Amino acid sequence: MHGILASDASTDVDTKVLVLYTGGTIGMLVGANQSFTPEPHFLVESLRAQTRFHDPLGDSLFSHASTAEGFRAWSHNSSGRSSPTESSSPPGATAIPPATGSHVPTLLVRSSRPIAPPPDRSAPPGQTLFRQHTSKKVSSDCYEMHIPSLVTPRALDAQGNWKRIRYAILEWEPLLDSSNMDMTGTVDVIATEIELNYHLFDAFVVLHGTDTMCYSSSALSFLLEDLGKTVILTGAQIPLAQLRNDAVDNFLGALWLAGYYIIPEVSLYFNHVLYRGNRCSKTSSFALNAFESPNFPALVNVGIDVVVNWSNVLRQTNLRKFHVHKAAAHFVSATLRLFPGITGDIVRAFLMPPIRGVVLETFGAGNAPQRQDLMTALRDACDRGVVIVAISQCTKGSVSDAYETGQTLLQSGVVPGGDMTPECALAKLAYLLSKSELSVQDVRSLVGKPLRGELTAASGDRPPTLTTAERVQDMLAQVVRISTNSFPNSGSRGHLPPITITVDQSGEHKPLDVTATWGSTASETVTTEAALAPFLIHLAAARDDVDAVTFCLEAEAAAERSETGRHAIAGGMVNCVDFASGRTPLHAAALNGSILCVNALLEAGALVHMRDSMDHSPLYYAARQGHEAVVDTLVKAGAHLGGSDIKGSFVALAVTKARRKGDVASLRVWRKAGAEIPQDEIN
Structure with missing residues (x-):
């Protein structure tokens, strides 16, 4: 079930995040000598008690405060809480059935070493300590355990869908002060834990001490090769146990970004800013803005709005699976x-x-x-x-x-x-x-060469920049060509049909020279391109038209070189989302078996783990449509089935249908995609 047990009754779309808690100030308490010291199991218990971090039944204030009506319904009875049957969900969300007994849904977690459960101790009346199960050895260097999960209240993602973040905390034993971190020891263990759980979780958050956090984030950026998921390090200057602290904002911010955005690199989140992990240094021992990235802009600025600087986010262009380099x-x-x-x-x-x-x-x-x-x-x-x-x-x-x-x-x-x-x-x-x-x-x-965006490459010769009219002319010509052409790959950049723009200052549409009135300013050109380009690249991907895909990517690069800056397209052109379906160009290419465009998009940095509004991945659509070559390519690039593909039983249903029909070809494709099908069924 890819980490979620069958006993989890929730039908909501959950993003699964693994939190690796190594130690640091964030979970410390005041010890006997009046100094901060790590305290085992405190952090997990504390987060479980906070409804901003943990709301398994969806019945907390935070789950009912999206509207005034929701809050009033929640606080209707005298206790201030409605019963599970009276609980009203946010608009568009699916109500969670009440939990049975005291059962807590768990997540399957793997570790390179056995992790013992918390010591047996008495809990306060009416409370149950948050315990993880004893680990089971499954191989010489892998242990499995089912850890009780934490689940956040529902919130809207960037596409306007209600989602929750379900996360498990794998706590180090013993917890370490950051000054005791070893760049070629403990950091190797962090990398290994991410590798063991890479297919079980959608993203990873590492809770770390601040003193050596930049050393660890830099090392991890190199050890985690061909990374396609979000990995965020964070911590705190003031412990969570203190009334006034920065731990809540830092952890909640990192958890939010990991759960709702795919930023496929190792990053560091602190004081409402997400930095590239190998570009920052700790510059203050007392300020809450303790980190700076002096030679590279932030990846994300979190304020009233979450502003992702997509043009600065790394794009993995190597068609290889994720792996960890271990020979430090x-x-x-x-x-x-x-x-x-x-x-x-x-x-x-x-x-x-x-x-x-x-x-x-x-x-x-x-x-x-x-x-x-x-x-x-x-x-x-x-x-x-x-x-x-x-x-x-x-x-x-x-x-x-x-x-x-x-x-x-x-x-x-x-x-x-x-x-x-x-x-x-x-x-x-x-x-x-x-x-x-x-x-x-x-x-x-x-x-001296940038491998993970760690240094600024020397500027080379830039290709000539087209005029504003030429750029819009080319964009429209591509749209017309591919929209009217029924045969993929029949056109070329060198033989585009001529196009005449029909615009008149009076408001009437009359044939005019394209250079006369169109896009007289560079900003108008960029705005027009940004409006047309997503439509064009999705259409091109569906038609397997590599020329048009390449044109869109080159247009984006030209816009970034222009005086006006860059295209205003979230996620970048290669990962732009169709808001009607939530699909990326890679989804369109995979669904239509456009193998040439699949390769071109992956080489340009398309994310194989992006999911559409139905929570389906490009790999699912390629396998469902029987596009074997596309499945092979996506799997080679690190794609795997997960989310609703597995949890919603869509893969199981497709496999069952194929078995009933005796469709060996479909079974073979699903097996290549990762479905559990015995080899003898496809022989």
Whole structure:
């Protein structure tokens, strides 16, 4: 059942989120010595008691406060709570049947190590401690357990659908202060836990101490290769147990973003801002806005509105399944900060074996003292294979060769690290050095190239920008061509039919020269393109017209290069949603068996885990329609069945029908998609 047990009676569409609780300030209590210390099981019990985080029956104030009528109905009786049978659901939501007895729905969770249940202790009268079941060993490095789930009140998602977030908290044992986190130890365990549960959950939130959170988020961004789901790290400066705290906002914000948005990269959420995880640093030990991303804009700003900067979100363009890189380079990389008067002997001693890589924090834009002993020590280390990466000690800016002192450093064999943060540079260097297939020269070459958006790439030559009239002309020509063409792929960019715009200042439609009155401003052009492009790319995907799909993606890139900025399309062109159905272009291509467009969309960063208004994935539609080649491609890209595909028994129904008809071909396609069908049924 992909994590949800059959005993879960809810028929609502739930987003499943796994919370990995490693420790940190967020769940600490005041200890005997009057200092904050981690307290096992407190966080889970505390969240369960808060109706903003936990509302399994949908009968809390938060589930009935979307309208005045709902609140009045909820507070009608003298107790302030209506009975389950009197409970009114938000408009469009499905009422949850009352729970039977004291049963708490559970989620299946996997772990790389056995997790013991909380110790037996007496609960206050009328309360039941929130316990997880004893883990069961299923393989040499995998344990399974059913953890009682928490479920949020219903809320509207970005498409206007009522949804809930159902989440389980896997608590570390023991809980760690962030200063005890190990980038090549504990972080590896976090990556492994995400890998074991990747197909069981839609997103992941990691609760972490703030002191080393940027080290962990940077390391995870590299270890989690070909990531297609949301992973968010968060924590708090003030514990949840304190009356005044930032823990509620940080955890609730991270949980909300993980449950309602697919942002397929490792990110860090703090003080209403979502940052790219390998682009930020902790800049304050006392402020609530403790983190900054000095050289890259935020991915999401959470205020009255949730503003997602989709043009900055990474798009996974490799057609490979998600996997975790586990061969971390232990104790072979380190950080050295230059200071006035540093000697060659200090540097030489620092660079002795087993050190294989060093992040060199230089002055300004990549400058260093020009003493011969220092340059010789650096050159000798580089000659014997040590990879030395130069970054700036400045919070903002990048290393460059603008100064002679910087050029001399690079001539010694030091590699420029661009505008990477120290935490990221160290994590990236350890990641690259741990890949046995890479030579020293390969590592030096990859250090300066963005692998996970961790540094700003050097700007290259930009293609010529079309005039506003030319851009709208091309867009309309594509719409006309593909709308009137019944045969996919019969047109080409080089042979578009001519088109005449009919616009008149008086309001009448008369034939006019396209350059005379159309789109006289760049902003009008961008607005027109943004209105036409989603229609065009969905139509192109359905018709398997790669030329038109490519045109739309290039138009978006051209708009981003223009003076007006970018298309105002949520999720980016490749993931734009049809609000009538909630489907993306990949849904349209999968439904219609458009294999050429499926490949083109995936290469452009289409998200395989997006679901439409019916909570169906592109893989489900491809399998339902029997498009075997599309199923093969989507599975290769990391797609899997889940959500209503499984929970709603849609896959089970399709498989049953195929068995009754003796349709071996359909059974084979469903088995490739991930349905549990014995091999002998398709032989």
